[in-house]
Amino acid sequence: MKLIGYFRSSAAFRVRIALNLKGIGVEHASRHLRKGEQSTPDYAALNPQKLVPAMVLDSGEVLTQSLAILEYLEETHPEPPLLPKDPVGRARVRALALICAADIHPIQNLRVLSYLRDKFDQTEEGTFAWSRHWIETGFDGYEATVAGDPKTGAFSHGDRPTMADLCLVPQIFNAARFKVDMARYPTIQRIYANCMKHPAFDAAQPAKQPDAEP
């Protein structure tokens, strides 16, 4: 398999953590998002959405959308599991994952901020305030869900990493770029610290990728 990503992409970061946790070796390739390399005809032929990541299977088939790729990896490489066994627990983990992957990240990713700059004449001050607003709105919901809930353990759901943590950690890296005050989120911070002690998370972080830039 080949993962086509970008060091700073939150969505590619999620998939890298999953591959590390499950011990799946893949070839890595990169598309430089700030240079628009995700919009070239050859990449658009692989992923018509012109977004990273894309996962090219040995069969030649291409998977897109990070959460769909995570579910595929879970179904084809079930150990260690990224979802609990009980349906209510699975729904809780997926809902937490979607807070980050649907209700935060798509609203403040690169292409959206470009639109705000180009069409609505927003300065960095405006786009930073926008990003912080949606990150904080999402993290408020995440924190309120996990704080004080006995289902929360060392990680967002119990004492093993799940898809929720795979989506939370990249969003926290992103939050740091926009100077979100993480002191508001003590439970998220505790989970994050536990994740980053785990080599699967640590090795997947943007700065440790071959295509990383300052």
Place this chain on the structure above:
Amino acid sequence: MKLIGYFRSSAAFRVRIALNLKGIGVEHASRHLRKGEQSTPDYAALNPQKLVPAMVLDSGEVLTQSLAILEYLEETHPEPPLLPKDPVGRARVRALALICAADIHPIQNLRVLSYLRDKFDQTEEGTFAWSRHWIETGFDGYEATVAGDPKTGAFSHGDRPTMADLCLVPQIFNAARFKVDMARYPTIQRIYANCMKHPAFDAAQPAKQPDAEP
């Protein structure tokens, strides 16, 4: 079970279709989003994200995030299936669902448009152009994925409705409000027509809900 939704919410609409397809009877309740009824303390206690839908189980546990609820319904009421059996097919369906549920809808829902109006002084012209841009960007990717692919059938994946269709149809209703030119998307239009002939989709549409308004 009780589904707390809103007639015009795309996310609640997805869940209503799933319940209809699977023949699951639930109690329905509504929170009026334009009146802010999703932000009251009693509802925030159910869903700290203050978004609809929420599904209250008979056990009292609450599920949130429409895609997590769809996966829960699929796991607990597997017939008729909303996902194919093969992992690559499941990844394709989930990716299509996520184009709508992650990469279109969250960027142009009510709370985002309110921010654009209140903080960036955008008029209706600006917010409509914004909404159309993200809907068209997403539909461009959806159309390119399904057009000419032998995996596409009467519906987005084969000849039975899947989670992809459950997310696509509400997004098309939303697109109509923002006057998106659907002639650009012949395959999506064909799939949509087939969906709307199906009573499970028809009965779930906003105008047919008890809380519907003109």
